[in-house]
Amino acid sequence: MVEHLSPERQQLAADAQPEARPLLSIVIPAYNEAEAITATVEELLRVPELNDAEIIVVDDGSTDDTAERLAHFDRIVLIRHRANRGYSAAIATGARLSKGDYILWYDGDGQHRPEDLLKVARCLVENNLEYCIGVRALGSAEPRERRFGKLILRMAVSIATSQPVGDFNSGLRGFRRDILLRYLHLLPTGFGASTMTTLLMLERGHIGQEVPIITRSRIGKSSVRQFRDGMRTLMIILRIFLLFKPLLFFGAIGVFLILGGGIYGFAEAITQRQGFPVFGALIIILGVQSLFFGLLNDQISHMRRERLD
Incomplete structure (x- = not known):
């Protein structure tokens, strides 16, 4: 278990590991996901194709018993933040401590399916891509009240990148390790890692692909606040404009x-x-x-x- 390591020490800790490097590292950020996290991890552990994958769960300062419910899993790496630092910080911590050639993001709230994770992984590895994003297809669970806001944000992202964008903030995505680590310092604190990496991949011209996925209704209460996080996303898009255009x-x-x-x-x-x-x-x-x-x-x-x- 690792607590409160600086980004530099996190990277040194990952590089100093003597074990053979796995092909895949799955990073699962979790904040107060006690209702869903056990089933989420068990689903992944039952997939034979993921037997050699590294599974990292980052408990981002949960106030419930999220971490305690994971204590009996021997195959996962559990990292704990002492305080809630946000989704982006949890992703960054897991990525820096990962050892895989490819890093996959997977939500801990039960929305994603293991078969879709495999689709993203195969897309990355078999096509030798630098990134792959799971795009929520028709039939995916999505709150109706978020659709209009996402449409506006998608238009803003398309303008920022000068190209059409599908699902810019899907939580199921994968990256080649060296590509993701290159941009970790640009991820915003708190919310916005998904949007930022989508914009960065498109703006920097990295080779990637989108694959359709189906999401389920999340288990438990979401920590996302529509207006607050929508405004934060707009600030991220503004930051991209100022950084690259x-x-x-x-x-x-x-x-x-x-x-x-x-x-x-x-x-x-x-x-x-x-x-x-x-x-x-x-x-x-x-x-x-x-x-x-x-x-x-x-x-x-x-x-x-x-x-x-």
């Missing part, structure tokens, strides 16, 4: 201000016949500054990309 972001603002200031200024000058108004000139100046700010940040973004590559 600052010129598009600030350039759009700049062009809007320049056009708006110009139209307003000329309209006032023509109708009032008192020359170009100062307010219109100020708006245009702000637009020009926004364009130059975008150019500056675009250069910084290129330097960041060189670090990632």
